[in-house]
Amino acid sequence: MAKSNRTILHWLKWPLYTQVSIVVLFIILFFGVTISFIEPNEFPTMFDGIWWALITLSTVGFGDYVPQTYLGRAIAMLMVLVGASFVSAYFATISAAAIRKQHSFREGEITFRGSNQIILIGWNEKTKEMVESLTTVKPDKKIVLIDGSLKTAPLIENVYYIKGDPTDDETLARANIGSAEAAIITADQHKNEYDADMYSILVLLTLKGVNPSLHCVIEVLTEKQAINAKRAGANDLIKTYKLTSYFMMTSIFAKNGLANFYSELNPASGNSFQVLPYNEKFIGKTFRELSQILLEKECILIGIKTGEETKINPPLTYQITRLDSLIVLKH
Template sequence: MPNRVYISFLRLPLPVRILMFALLVFLTFGISIHLLEPETFPTVFDGIWWAIITASTVGYGDYVPHSMFGRITAVILILLGVGFVSAYFGTLAAAAVTKQDAFSEGKIPFKGEGHIIIIGWNERSRELITKLINSRYPQMIVLIDETLESTPVHSRFVHFIQGKAHVDETILKSDIERAEKVLITADRGNDELQADMNSILTLLTIKGLCSQVKCIVEILTAEQVINALRAGADEVIQSNKLTSVFMVNSLHSNGDGLLSDFVHHLQESRLSARITHEDDIGKPFIDVCHQFLTKGILLLGIKRGEETFLNPSRSFEIEKDDLLLIFR
């Protein structure tokens, strides 16, 4: 039994063990000084108070031993107690610095729910994180990257985890089961095909650990889109395709930059989808569009299953489970 208690004590954190030793010293010397000089220290509490004040070198002077044995006890307490007090606060400071360094270096697991996980540090993820943490209602973000040595964003809304995203241990540190969404960005430092393979491998790892979490994957090559969907991607972003759309628009326009202006408004999260109300079912598109216009909202189109109808005909009827694409 004593051996078990000793082993359990050794397993306690070092600051806790030092604090327990310090409390034992205060208690022992507090009782001792009360027994040696009961007139100067009427109660045990007075003795413990004196022991704490003396060991911490504060020395109020409200209680002072007068006998020889009392003063010898005080000297021993000063020599012994100051060491414990200094060791305790020194250990706390060292632990705090170590904890902060581990947090900055991405070694601390994240605990929370409803957070967004972003995999890969690049210009796109940097801009995205900046917009998310500066929004009106910022959401907690977990950034996972293997190339960074420390967190690139110093914000209380960003938790950095250093490691390979296709390794189970790294993903589990992000509390994946309670995450809201995962965004896997492509590593443009690699060959495009290799970057897509790494993204799909990361997607397989995440879906294998938590199949219900929504995953958005950036794919560079058109041939790998189908593989990303097979791997369980809920949404695939073809960034190269989007870039080509901008280029074609710029070539065919007169330099007015209309598409860029439109995308700028989209960055402000003004585009959203709303579930169809029962009152709207069976109504033509033009009637529902007029209803939104009275509220200062523009109805752009309808998403029905896998199909999206932008600016459909006026007689296009709204059906149950349709998503209304609105622009505020």
Template sequence: MTNRMYISFLRLPLLIRILVMALLVFLTFGISIHLLEPETFPSIFDGIWWAIITASTVGYGDYVPQSLFGRLTTLVLILLGVGFVSSYFGTLAAAAVTKQDALSEGKIPYKGEGHVIIIGWNERSRELIHRLASSKNPQKIILIDETLPSNPVPKFVHFIQGKSHVDETILKSDIEKAEKVLITADRGNDELQADMNSILTLLTIKGLCSQVKCIVEILTAEQVMNAIRAGADEVIQSNKITSVFMINSLHSNGDGLLSDFIQYFQERRLSSYEVSETDIGKTYMAVCQEFLNKGSLLIGIKRGKETFLNPSHSVQIEKNDQLLIFK
């Protein structure tokens, strides 16, 4: 039984072991000084108080041993107790520094809910993190990346270091309670290889938590369908979007209208809303005017799998339509 208790004690964290031993020392010397000098230390509590104060080198002087054996006991307590107290606080400080380093290096799992997970560190994710953090209602952001040695944005981000297609890494992000996941493409690799890595990460996430919404950046048009098959809720073809902007720039008169449009797009948010009962049967023009009066811009309708941007003004709003709005 004694051996079993000793083994259990050794399995405790070092901080707990030092604290237990220090408390035993205070208790032992507190009782001892009370027995040696009951007049100076009228109660066991007074003895324990004296032991703690003496060992912590505070030494108020409210209780001072008078006998030879009492003072010898004090010397032993100072030599023994100070070591335990110093070790305890030294270990406590070291543990705090170690945990802070582990947090910065991405070794600490995240516990929470309603967070956004961004996979891959690049200029796009940097800009996205900056905009999410500066929004009116910022969400907690989890960044997963295997190339970074430490957290690049410690003020706003909980960093997890590791391969995004490994279960252990994804589970550290508390994936089941996440709101959305954004998988960015690694442009340092060949485009096809980057897409394959993104799809592999998507498969890992959907295998662990099928209900979480995943947005995937795909570089090659050929892999879009594979990303959808893998369970992507939305696919962003960044190369296609870039080429559209380039074509418009080439055909523009150099008046900077495209830059103005991008600035407008950055400052506002595109959202979809279920049509209300009162709007069913109204014309697109009528509903558009209602949103303009509220300071929002209606740009189209999503009906089933089809999206109609700037449809005819006479088109009637139907049940289950989704309104595409800039706010």
């Protein structure tokens, strides 16, 4: 008795569409095999009986097999009476499941099952621009957007919306944070600069706590919190306040409209900054010599990165050491 109760409980835990599918399959097999025994002349094989039961219950009714005896017709009537409701329930359940899944997707209630995805925290104009760039540069890359303000998901291919708080473990679990490739944390535009940075650092700590190896890029709005973000484990900092001021000052000094030039720095335009790692062939060469070598490979040498120190456009006589990485603009 206890074993049968466990079986029933286990059965009830299965999804409804699975239960209905099993019942419909049993009805088709049972009546298909039964009719082949009752009318062997009309249904020479069990497969013919099962084919007849399936076609009859689906209301297609090709008419290639028809019971000839009263008993056979009685079996057919019983099958229709018993099976029609289950078949209707089967298709209704499948339709309802599809609608629920679509609704869950739009409402951000799904769980992402993939891996190597890029996670974006917060939905704003910057995030929208990044999504457009990513889908252009890497159209097959899966993007998981975590945000608590959106009512419905942005309908963009390969973008999976997770509605919730990025500092909540349950939300991160639905984003499958453990299998993510990288995360980008944008500043909350609805908070003041100090509070926005504090919240971004809290998100960073949560991400790193769940997945310490996750490569995290964080946007900071104040210099004070930039230091704390680095302490919290940020792999890279985007200091928006500095970038914006630099571009504005450069535009003032140039006085020739550099806005279009800045837009060309978008990877989606075909240009991207890259850091070339240590290469034995580069050691001892001057900045001038390397510039000419890389130019033939459609790379423009911009600067040198030594540890945390960056040198943009160093003297042409600067010699590359083992500690130097090359910053290039590649097409």
